[in-house]
Amino acid sequence: MPPRRRILVADGLAALTAWTLAQRDGEVVDRPTTALAVRFTLEELGVRAPGRSVEVRVPPFGVVQCIEGLQHRRGTPPNVIETDAATWLALAVGHETPTNAAGEGRLRVSGTRSDLTAYLPLFPDTETS
Numbered sequence: 001m002p003p004r005r006r007i008l009v010a011d012g013l014a015a016l017t018a019w020t021l022a023q024r025d026g027e028v029v030d031r032p033t034t035a036l037a038v039r040f041t042l043e044e045l046g047v048r049a050p051g052r053s054v055e056v057r058v059p060p061f062g063v064v065q066c067i068e069g070l071q072h073r074r075g076t077p078p079n080v081i082e083t084d085a086a087t088w089l090a091l092a093v094g095h096e097t098p099t100n101a102a103g104e105g106r107l108r109v110s111g112t113r114s115d116l117t118a119y120l121p122l123f124p125d126t127e128t129s
Helices: 009-024 031-048 085-093 098-103
Strands: 054-058 062-066 080-083 107-110
Touching: 009 031, 009 085, 031 054, 031 062, 031 085, 080 085, 085 098, 098 107
Parallel strands: 054 080
Antiparallel strands: 054 062, 080 107
């Protein structure tokens, strides 16, 4: 059974598009729009890669467990990916690669399963023109 959505797809896409356009124009996006875009893209990752073997964290906005495999039950999971909101959204729309972000220290990964390259970008066709 797929995870239940908490954010309407139309609302999430609108927030993600607003964030993408603001980034392109060098504008600052308000916190509620950023939060909605992050939570929506994390939710989308959970839908596309269901499971509980990897935890993706984007503090302070959200976290998702995804990718099939061994599950952790308590404490810190062995496979963790953590980044800031701007880096996460850039990864989600394809403006950034996990390899580049990790190399620059903006994407912190631990564990043998903490590779999202097969799942990113989530929305490569987000309006950018």
